[in-house]
Amino acid sequence: MIPINRRLDKVSEFVQGEVLADIGSDHAFLPIYCIQNGTIQRAIAGEVIKGPYQSALTNVTTHGYQQQIDVRLGNGLTILQPTDHVDTVTICGMGGPLITRILTEGISYIPNQPRLVLQSNIQSEPIRRFLQQHGYRITTETLVKERAHIYEIIVADPGKMQLSDKDFKFGPYLHPEQNALFVEKWERELEALADIKQQLDPEKHHHRYREIETQENDIKEVLSQ
């Protein structure tokens, strides 16, 4: 078995069906792992940058999976074709805004509405807004800690949902549950905001200062529930 980190191992738990498209697949670790443990039959590994694309290609060849994993060079979901019959798309290890951009630019390439497993490093709010506007419903959310980082994993399937602003920001499954990782993540965010605030002059940077205070209050309110 290819060694895989805890974050991608957790992502792999949500992969379903026969065909996986892993977008931003620099080493193709996730597709190789999912083939090896029998989760999927075939995969497409997409990469936009040549160096990581070459690493993915080398890894797939080294492990002898050229028949099962097609490594493609190109932007986001635009590498996909209807004949690929993708069941799950994974987009991992990026910020929420970049994941959202990849989805926005490429949604027409996944008309069959595969399951989406989206693992963001920061700022998941735009992802949730995109999902609601494009016929997806969040079916699971989870947090995973690896070394010093706490990552969010959002799983979405075709359907409707109606989220509140609080849900968009904190996660419709994550904030009602408030597990230890959730509390740790948002307490850290509070510390980061306090650091930023300290460097601002409340008079001179009035607007930004107020913005941060609003964010702090939102987080405190959620954590106190």
Ligand SMILES: C[S@@+](CC[C@H](N)C(=O)[O-])C[C@H]1O[C@@H](n2cnc3c(N)ncnc32)[C@H](O)[C@@H]1O
């Ligand atoms: C930080 S790495 C994460 C790799 C792997 N998915 C993981 O979670 O460990 C992000 C990768 O996404 C690729 N990437 C960024 N934007 C992309 C896009 N629009 N289309 C395809 N790949 C992209 C980057 O080149 C990089 O290799």
